[in-house]
Amino acid sequence: MRRHQIILxxxxxxxxLEVSDLCELLDVSAVTIRKDLRLLExxxxxxxxxxGASLDNPYINEKAIGEKEKISVxxxxxxxxxxxxxxxxxxxxxxxxxTTVQALSKFIKPKNKLTVITSSLHVVLHLIHDKSIEILQLGGYIRHSSGSVIGSYAEHILANVSCSKLFLGVDGLDLDYGLSTTNLEEAQLNRQMLAAAQKIIVLADSSKFGKKSFARICDIDQIHELITDKGISTGLIRKFEEKGIKVTIA
Known part of the structure; x- marks a missing residue:
């Protein structure tokens, strides 16, 4: 079918691709486009x-941090x-x-004093030489694949602190499914971090959109700001903004 060829x-x-864009391009209804996409899938x-539709598999498997560091640098x-x-x-x-929040630690230049609470060993290694930064390294079992801690010890500490902001990285970000990661215990720790922060800022490159991973963290509308790259579509920006989320393009 010619319409299918144009879509591909x-x-x-x-x-x-967004369904709305395909409707405009092909001058057909959303019902028709969704049927086309189902057949092509x-x-x-x-x-x-x-x-919409994507060439990438929306379901994410766990990758080692060394492998992730080489993606979308x-x-x-x-x-x-x-x-x-x-x-x-x-x-x-x-x-x-x-890896995205790990990259954040390379750009931190404290204004006077700064307190950082983190589950990431890599973040600590980046910040440890700056004496103006007070670091609270969460304790617990260490995930070899991510170089970060998980478990009840870390969750207990978070139950007794409050911070102005959480900088959160994710493996998947889907409007229906929400934010997700590949590990159940990490998702649980992330939820404790959400509760300990006044503002939730998600750092995610555009390859994460429309993706789902095994362990769900939270709904999309629990976050306040999303910082991403110019690969995000205008249609998706509009959908985030409709949910009251500020979208910043780096």
Whole structure:
């Protein structure tokens, strides 16, 4: 079918398509486009996502941090540098685990004093030489794949602290499924971090959108700000903003 060919050709160029854009391009209804996408997915030619289609499998398997560090490096550094500018004088912040928030630690330049609470060993190693930063390293079992801690010891500490901001990295970000990661215990620790922070800031490059991982962290509407790269579509920006989430393009 000619319509299917057009969809696949456009998807090959853009990697992700919105149903609304395809309706306008092909002058057909959303019901027709969704039927087309379902048929193409059944043939193994694409993956359906929330409100669209993608060439990438939306289901994420766990990868070692060394492998993750090599993916979207420029985008992650741009996001991290942008996020670092949100840290205030004499601030107290939470930094979760993951390569994007790990990159954040390279750009932190404290204004007077800064308190950092983190589950990431890599973040600590980046910050430990700056005497103006007070670091609380959460304790517990260490995940070898991420270089971060998990478990009840870390959760107990978080139950007794409050910070202005949480900088959270995720493996997947889907409008319906929410934020997710590959490990159940890490998702639980992330939820404790959410409860300990006044503002939730998610750092995620655009490859994470429309993706789902094994362990769900929270709903999309629990976050306050999303910092990402220019790979995000205008349609997706609009959907986040409709939920009251500030979107910042690094």
């Amino acid at each position: 050709e456009k998807l090959a160029k853009e990697e992700h 059944e043939k193994g030619l694409l993956y359906r996502t929330h409100g 420029e985008e992650k550094n741009g996001i991290a540098e942008c996020a670092a500018r949100l840290i205030d004088e004499n601030d107290s912040i939470l930094i979760a685990s993951g």
